[in-house]
Amino acid sequence: MRFSRQRLATDVTPSRAVVLLSAFAASRGFPEPAALCGSWFGSAAVVAPFVGVSSSPFPVGFSLDAPAGGVGGGWFGYLSYDSADPSGRSTGVPASAWGWADHVLRWDLSGDCWFESLADDPAPLLSTVEQALGGPASLSWAASTLERPSAASHEQAVKSCVSAIEAGELFQANICTRFTGTFSGSAAALFAEGVRRLSPTRAAFVAGDWGSVVSLSPELFLARHGRQVVSVPIKGTLPRRGPADDGNALLLRQSAKDVAENVMITDLVRNDLGRVCAVGSVVVPSLLTVSPAPGVWHLASTVEGVLPSGVSDSALLAATFPPGSVTGAPKIRALDEITLLEPAARGVYTGAVGMLSPVAGLELNVAIRTFEISPSGQISLGVGGGITADSDSAAEWQECLHKAAPLEALLATPPAV
Secondary structure (H helix, E strand, O other): OOOEEEEEOOOOOHHHHHHHHHHHHHHHOOOOOEEEEEEEOOEEEEEEOOOOOEEOOOOOOOOOOOOOOOOOOEEEEEEOHHHHOOOOOOOOOOOEEEEEEOEEEEEOOOOOEEEEEOOOOOHHHHHHHHHHHOOOOOOOEEEOOOEOOOHHHHHHHHHHHHHHHHOOOOOEEEEEEEEEEEEEEOHHHHHHHHHHHHOOOEEEEEEEOOEEEEEEEOOEEEEEEOOEEEEEOEEEEEEOOOOOOOHHHHHHHHOHHHHHHHHHHHHHHHHHHHOOOOOOOOEEEEEEEEEEEOOEEEEEEEEEEEOOOOOOHHHHHHHHOOOHHHOEEOHHHHHHHHHHHOOOOOOOOOOEEEEEEOOOEEEEEOOOOEEEEOOOOEEEEEEEEEEOOOOOHHHHHHHHHHHHHHHHHHHHOOOOO
């Protein structure tokens, strides 16, 4: 196994490449591509042309020397929230699914596309990829309007959570709901169009016989490069009505409720990382930064730490998963409260999607703004928010609608073919 790379003379964008590769895969009986778009491994996109993602535990990684900035290949996949749900519920997708890719396409921050490989003989792989990128593709989808549970049911769950907080059982919990509908056509096309329209910073696509995950997430759960670990929890939300709308951005930073949400979860993430990082290495270099995302403003903070030698990625995940921003504080009690108040399993939603590379390390998003699509054609979208002592139940339902709105609009307007 050796690392190699070659710059490709192509102007194909990452989102278009996903469509071209998916169409080529369908015509040849190959597995679907897997893709990471936005901000991953110091690059604009990493796409595995054809990778079979199947039910399997989180992989045991290894290290391989390569030039700085390279990715080369690795395991693409996800960990579902259901894998940590104390109730044992499931939406039917595997609790964990991963697939190995020995070559990828990587778009650097300048827009150049690189073919990178860990294979001993990359020439045949490159030839196939170039053929796929040069071919035609016209993929689309059709979907129903998503059905929502009643506002009253979600508001009652929020009120029950507030009561538990007032009783001193916990400080915060993330209470979610699930919108569902029917879907036919190309999940890869849905992902590509979502990347093109919404520009999410942590978008991820994986697929297999079990279905597809189209994650248009703005949130980084974990990045591990060498021994350095970073997490950027998002907590606190207000609507965003276009690029020039900064009024709610100012209000968000001044909101006692949203600031409290973020600070509590940032402290929880500090605690999680402190369980495995070197003593004294966990710091918060950025607190309460207002960040734009599709349809909303968020508050984001950054937590960093250093893993001692010998601490594995599996140990890191055991200490930190599920992400603090989508569970609550204290985390174990919040998991129990979620089980009591949410009527359905979450599936991949609020789990993590990403890649483990022997060259580049580990990066996982928080699987929010995420569609889960089953082989039978059911599509699900989870939405929710952090509940604190002063949460208003009607406002929390509206926050769910604000978060879902860009995704519902995307689903309803496939590209012209």
